[in-house]
Amino acid sequence: MEFGKLFYEALNLLGSIHENTQSPEEKELLLAAAEALRFINTTGQQYDFEDYRQELRTDGPEMVIAAFSTREEAEVWLKNHPKPPHMAQVLIADEYHVVGYARDINLRRLLRTPSVEYHLEEMMHDGLPPAVATFNTREEAKAWFYNLPERPSQAVIQLGGEHYLAAYHRNIDHLAFHPFSLVERLKEWRKKKEEEEKEVKESKPQS
Structure with a gap:
């Protein structure tokens, strides 16, 4: 289904559910979902959204928005980015990293993530x-x-x-x-984490 039709039908469905929902918390969640669709439409990201949905149907690993040969290249890109894509994933030497961005203090970080x-x-x-x-x-x-x-x-x-x-x-x-x-490496990380949690548990005084 092309985005225009999907957009209006999804908004109508969310609106219908919103009208029949009594919970204020659920109403807020439904409103947020509708606003997310409007954001995609008003910022002209319809094709990007369609590409993303298409990517979700493939068997490959998670989507990334950029790839760099070295961490230095990635750091320069992030430093000069006017609007860092918070929580988006990038590849550095084919290793997955997530972009961390705290807008209030302009903190920008690239954190290794075990997605792949x-x-x-x-x-x-x-x-x-x-x-x-x-x-x-x-x-x-x-x-x-x-x-x-x-x-x-x-x-x-x-x-x-x-x-x-x-x-x-x-x-x-x-x-x-x-x-x-x-x-x-993932197995070793899990083992190390279990050992650290065990040490913390054993160090706590018994009641």
């Missing part, structure tokens, strides 16, 4: 998925991917003897490579 680790872990639920192609270098893998008749949102490949997820971010035309070994 969770995605890879889910893909490995039934074991390591088979690779569809094998390459020695990223350049070879990128040339193969960009020459496909239709670029998929993701493909499992073997690169230098290791399994990788090649993830294509269509909105910024960027191909990222994520090693499945990142899942081990």
Whole structure:
């Protein structure tokens, strides 16, 4: 459904539910949802919203709005950004980071987030998925991917003897490579967190 029709039908539905809702809290939530749709429409972000909805239907990892080769490049971009996109995700050397922005004090930060680790872990639920192609270098893998008749949102490949997820971010035309070994780092992080929580629990005085 194209955005114009979706916009008006969604607003009508929210308005109908709003009229029949007694809870002030629920009325406020419904109003916020309607205002979010109006914001998209009045700021001219209809096509961006359509692209986002299309991206949600793919099998690939979470959407990013930019990709940088180094952290220095990302820091310069964030420092000079007139309106930092708070909570949006970007890639730095193909690692996921979330943009943190406190408008009142102009605090700008890039925080590492395990978004792709969770995605890879889910893909490995039934074991390591088979690779569809094998390459020695990223350049070879990128040339193969960009020459496909239709670029998929993701493909499992073997690169230098290791399994990788090649993830294509269509909105910024960027191909990222994520090693499945990142899942081990996620397991180590969880283990460390459990140990820290256990130490805190044991250090508390018994009542």
